Amino acid sequence: MRYAMAIDTRKCVGCSDCVVACQTENNVPIGYCRDWVTETVDGSYPNVEIELRSERCNHCDNSPCVRCCPTGASHIVEGGVVLVTPHKCIGCGACIESCPYDARYSHPEGYVDKCTFCNHRITKGEKPACVAVCPTKCMYFGDLDDPNSEISNALKNRKHKVLAPEAGTNPHIFYLV
Amino acid sequence: MKTRRDFIKISAMGTVGAALSGTMLSMARGNASTADPNLAHDGFARLKRTPTYCEICFWMCAGWAYTDENGKIVKITGNENDPHCNGRLCPRGTGGVGMYSDSDRLKKPLIRVTDGDKQTFREASWEEALDLVAGKMKEIKEKYGPESFALFNHGSAGHHLGYLLQAYGSTNIVAPSYAQCRGPREVGFQATFGSGVGSPEPTDIRDTNCLVLIGSHLGENMHNSQVQEMSDAIDKGVTIITVDPRFSTVASKSKFWLPIKPATDLALLLAWINVIITEKLYDRDYVEKYTTGLDQLAKHVENMTPEWAYGITTIKPDLIRKSARAMAEAAPSVIIHPGRHVTWYGDDTQRSRAMAILNGLLGSWGRRGGFYFKESKSIPEHPHPPFPKPAWSWKETLNGKYPLAGLAVSNALIDASIPSPENTHQIKAWLVAGTNLPLTMPQKDTLLKAMQSIEFMAVVDTMPMEITGYADVILPECTYLERYDELRASPNREPFIALRMPAAEPVGDTKPAWWISKQLGERLGLGAYFDYEDFSEVIDWQLKQVGSSLEEMQKIGVKKFERKSGPLYLADGADYTFHTSSGKIEFYSTELAAAGFDPMPVYTPHPEPPESFYRLNYGRAPMHTFSRTANNPNLHDLKKENDVWINPKVAKLWGIKAGQYIWLKNQDGVISDFPVMVRVTERIRWDSVYMVHGFGHTDKKLSRAYGRGASDSDLITKVQIDPIMGGTGMRGNFVTFLTEDPQKEAKS
Amino acid sequence: MKEELFISGREIPNIDPYLHIWHWQIPIYLFLGGLAAGILFFAGLYTILGKEKEMQATVKWAPFIVPFALVLGLFMLFLDLKHKLYFWQLYTTIRLESPMGWGAWVLMIITPISLVWCASYIREVFPKWDWKFEFLRKFELWVIDNRKIVAWPMVIYAVILGIYTGILLSAFNARPLWNTAILGPLFLVSGMSTGVATIMWISKSHEERKILGRIDLLLIAIELFFITHMIMGALAGSQVMIQAAQLFLGGEFTVSFWAFVIVLGLIFPAILEILELYGYKIPIAITSFLILLGGLIFRFIMVEAGQLTRYLY
C-alpha cells in the first residue's frame, strides 16, 4: 500500500479551508500549520495565469527526514506515511533542516510536528480532514498500488507534476495541471 | 447556570452527557449508548457532535459542532445531507470554532456612563441592562410612538429582535443585505421574471454548460454550494465566462475572461443582447411562448453593436461575439449569474435587468443547467397574538423616492434618523443586532451624524466591534454555537430544514437573542408574545407541525421533504404564468415604465478617476466574512490584514514596492486610518486598485484585528443611489497613494 | 512579472520566511568538535610517530582541553534541543544514517578516549594527583605503557569527528548551500587547523611551533582550495545552488565571509606564519587567535547562510 494525494490546481480556489480543517482536526496550535496554500502569478495583465497549490508533507518515498532522525522518532508506517512520535523526539531540528519542502515545524511543546496524512482517520477508512473538507473537491487521496483507487484514476487521466523533483525525495503529493 | 466545577464532577462519574450544556443533558441521557451516532472518536479525544448551522455568512450551511470531554468546541464539520454544504463547510465555517473561542468576546452587559467629561462603559447585570433598554423603549414609544424605534440587523439575532419590535409596534426593521447588497438584482429579476432571486440563488450550476460571471467572484465569494457546484461543472468541462476588471480567481479558470473597464458592464450586456438578437441565437420557442417585448428590445439594442461596446468597455468585438455565441451554444443550459453584492454604480437595477433579459433570451430561467424552480419548506409560525398595526413604516421614510424598494432601505432609515425639515417621519432610537454599521455602511459621516442624533442605541453583538462603541447599552449575545435559533428553511432544489442548537455552555455571561427578546418583551408588557420558557419549545412545536420533532432533529440535524410545488424545471412546452403584470417574462418592463423609469436598460457613462487617482475596487477573501471574522483567531491566522493590489506599471510610476505600507486617500480627502500593505500584481488593471472588505478595525479591544489593514468603507464617501430601489452604488470612489505617514505631516 | 506568495498566511516561528532552527549553539558545537578533533589527531599522530618528547604541548598539554571542549560541545547541542527532557532518546537507538545520531555516538566514544588519554598524563601535569583506587592506578600504568594502542583509535575517531562536523551539514541536501560532499573534508581540515592553532598557542617550544606552523600553512592552503571548490561547485549547479553561492558573492554574507573568514581567518594568519618561518617574531597569540576566530565565524556563517537557502519559493 502506498498512500498518496493529488491536488487539482485547475479546481483549487486557494480558499485555505484545507488549512483550517487541519488545524481544528489535529489541534495544530494557532500560528503554526501542517498545510498551506501558495499562489503563483505569471504573465502580464491581461494575459495572466495563476496556479494555486495546497501543500503539505510529501510523505516522500525517499525521505531525508526519516534518515537523519537520530532517535527514530521520525519513521514510516504502513502505506508509506511518514510520522513523528512526540515522546521519542528530542527536538534536534535535523529533520526540519533536511526537508526540502519546509513541511515540518517545531511544536511549541518541543517536539517536531507535521502532516500525518491524518493517519488516525485513514486507518479507519476515512479521508484526511483536508481532503474531506475541500469545497472544490480538488483533492484526491488513496492507494497508488490500487489501480482503481481515486488517486490512481486521477493520475491516469491527467498531466501531473511533483514539487522540487530535483531534491530526489520521490514525493507522494501530486499536482494535476 | 452550571459552573465548570459542576460538570467536571459529573464527567468523573462517567456520564457521557456530562460535558454537555444544561439544555442538552436530558437529551444526551436519553441516547448515551455507544450506538449514539453523534459520538465519534478521532485520534485525540472522544468527541460529541451537536447539530448547528453556520452563521458566518448567510448561506447557512448545516453542520456538526464537536465538543471534547471538557465541553469545549474543538471543530465543526459539514452535514453530509445538507444541500448547502454537502458535508463540506467553507473555510469560514470550518474556522467557526474561533467565533466561540475568541478571548476578546463580549462577556458582560455594558452600560455607557459619563465620568466627568469622559465616557466609558461599565459592566452591568443583565437585570439592570434589560431594565434600562426596556425603559428606553417605553419612553420612546410614549414620546414619539413605537415606529420611531428602528432595528438594524443582519442574521439570526434579527429574527428574534424583529419579532420583539413588531410586537412592540414597529416594522422599521432593516438589513444591509438589501440596499448595500442584493436589492438591485431582486428588483431587476422581479421586474423581468416576476420573481426575485433570493438566497441561496436557484442557479443550477452543477448541470450547466456555460456559467457567466459578471463581477461575481465565486471562489473568493465562498458561498459554499455554488463554489462546489462550479467545481463539479469544471470537471464536466463547463465553459466559464468571467467579466471582471480584475483577474479574479475564477477568471483564471475561465475559457473567456473579459477584462472589462470598470463601470461599463451595461454596454457589454447590451452588446451581447445585440449579438444574440441579430444573429438570431436566442431560444425561439421559449421567447415566443414565455416572453414579451422582443421587438422593442431588438429595436432598442439595434445600434449597440460589439463595435459600439468596444469603445466603451475596451473588450474586443470579436471576443464579445465569440463569448455570446458560446452562451447561445450552451443554451438553455447557461447561467448569466445575477451576482449578489450588486450595488456598484447606481444603475444596478438596470444592469441586473440586462442580465435577466439575457437569461430570458437564452431561455435559461426554469431550465436544467439554468435556473431551477426553488422550493422551501414552509414552517408555521408559533401562535402569538396579532402584531399591532404601526402608524407608519420604512416606506414612509423614503419620502416618495425609490418606488420599487421591496425591503427597508438602510441608508434611507439612517437619513431619517438625522433631524431635517425633509423628514416627515423621524427615527429616534436604534436597536442594532449583528451588523457592524461603521464598516458596513458607506458614507461614514452620515452614519456618525445619525448615531449622534438619536436618543438611544442598544447593540446586541458577540464582539466588541466598532458599532458597540457607539451604543448606550451593549448586550452580549452568545455565539451561534451556544444557542437555539430559528429553524433554517431556505429554498433549494428540494425543501430542507436544519436545526441549530447549543453545542456548548455560553461563554461568560452571554445570552441568546431569543432570551434577550423575551426578557425585553416581558418588561414591556408583551409577555403574551413570548409564551414559552425556552425557545426549543417553539422549535419543537414547529417541527411537530411539519412531521418531525426536536428529538429527531437533534439526531440528524437536517431533514429533507418532498417537493410540492411542481417540477424543478419547465416541462417542454408547458404553460407557465410568470408573476409579472403581463404574466410573461418582460423584456420591456411595464412596471418600470409605469414608475417612470427606462423600461429597457440604457447605458450611461460613469465618472472616471481623476489624474493620479485609481478606482477603489473591493471584494471578498475566501477565508473572511466582511468585518466579522478579522479577529477570529483561526481565520486571522490565515489572513491577518488586507493588502492593496496595485498594477506593476502603477507601482513603478509611484516607486512603490511590494510589501511596503502606504496610506490611501480618496477623492474627498479622506485618508485611511491605518497604513495598508502593497501587493504589486498583474491581477489588477492600471486604472484601479483592489482590496478585501472588512479590515482596518479601529476598536482596540479587538486584539488581533485592531489596526490591521485599511477599511474600504472609510474611503467610500461617495455613493450613487439607485433611483429605482435606493441601493448605494459604492464603486465610484477613487484613491491616491501617500507613502509618508499623514499623521507625521500633520504634526510637522 | 512573476509573483509567488503564501496565501494561507504561513508564518511559522523559526521557519518562515527563513529557516532558523539551528541557532548559535550549533556552530559552537561544530567548532568545539572540530577543535577537539584537531588536537586529538595530532596528539595521537605524534605519539604513533614516537615524537612525544619534541611535541610536548601536542601530546600532553593540549589534550587536556579536549574533554572540556567535548562536554561543552555536547552541552551546546543539548541547549539547542527543543524537547530536552527526551535527550536520553539519543542513546536508545543506533541510527547510522543519521549524522546527528552517529555524531552523538562518536562523541560517546571519543570523550572517554580523551579522558583516558588525559588520565595517563595527569600525574605528569599535576604531580600531586592521587588515584584513590588501586585498579585505576593499574589501568593508568597500562595506558602509559601502551599509549600507541590508545593513539590509533584516537586518531581514527578524531578524523571521524572532524568529518562529522561537516557531514552534519552536508547531509542536508535540502539546504542547497550545504548540499556538497566537500563540507566533510573542509570541516575536518578547518577543525585540524583550529586544533593546531590551539596547540601552537600553548606550546612553549619554538621547534614544536615551527613544525606546527608548517602543518597549519598546509592546512590553510587545503582549506582555501576546498572553499574555492565549494563555491565553484555551487555556481556550476542548479538555480538554487547558484543562489546559495551568491550569498557569498554579493549577497548577505559577502563581507563577513571574505573579510573575517578568508582574509582575517586564513590568509592573514598564513602570512604571519610565513613571516614567522622567515624568522620574524610574530606573537603567536595573534596568529592562533585569528585562526580560531576565523574558524568559529566560518561555522556561524555556514550554519546561518545554509538555513537561508531552500528549494522552493
Ligand SMILES: Nc1nc2c(c(=O)[nH]1)N[C@H]1C(S)=C(S)[C@@H](COP(=O)(O)OP(=O)(O)OC[C@H]3O[C@@H](n4cnc5c(=O)[nH]c(N)nc54)[C@H](O)[C@@H]3O)O[C@H]1N2
Ligand atoms: N465597503 C463595503 N461595505 C459593504 C460591503 C463591501 O463589500 N464593502 N458589503 C456589503 C454587503 S454585500 C453586506 S451583505 C453587508 C454585510 O454587513 P454586516 O452583516 O454588517 O457585516 P459584518 O461586518 O460581518 O458585521 C457583522 C456584525 O455582526 C456581529 N455578529 C456576528 N455574529 C453574531 C451573532 O451571532 N449575534 C450577534 N448579535 N451579532 C453577531 C459581528 O460581531 C459584527 O459586528 O455589508 C455591505 N457593506
Ligand SMILES: Nc1nc2c(c(=O)[nH]1)N[C@H]1C(S)=C(S)[C@@H](COP(=O)(O)OP(=O)(O)OC[C@H]3O[C@@H](n4cnc5c(=O)[nH]c(N)nc54)[C@H](O)[C@@H]3O)O[C@H]1N2
Ligand atoms: N468569503 C466570503 N464570501 C462571501 C462573503 C464574504 O464576506 N466572504 N459575503 C457574501 C455576500 S453577503 C455577498 S453579497 C457576496 C458578494 O460576492 P459577489 O457578488 O461575487 O461580489 P461583488 O462584491 O459584487 O464582486 C466583486 C468582484 O467584482 C469585480 N468588479 C469590480 N468592479 C467591477 C465592474 O465594474 N464590473 C465587473 N464586471 N466586475 C467588477 C471585482 O474585481 C471583484 O472580483 O459574497 C458572499 N460570499
Ligand code: SF4
Ligand atoms: S480547501 Fe481545496 S480549494 Fe481550498 S485551498 Fe485547499 S485545496 Fe484549494
Ligand code: SF4
Ligand atoms: S516532505 Fe519533508 S517531512 Fe515530509 S517526508 Fe518528505 S522530507 Fe520528510
Ligand code: SF4
Ligand atoms: S527533531 Fe525529533 S523527529 Fe526531528 S530528527 Fe530530531 S529527534 Fe527526529
Ligand code: SF4
Ligand atoms: S492530511 Fe491531515 S494532517 Fe495532513 S494536511 Fe491534511 S488534514 Fe493536515
Ligand code: SF4
Ligand atoms: S458558506 Fe461558509 S461561512 Fe457561509 S454558511 Fe456556509 S460554511 Fe458558513
Ligand SMILES: [Mo]
Ligand atoms: Mo451581501
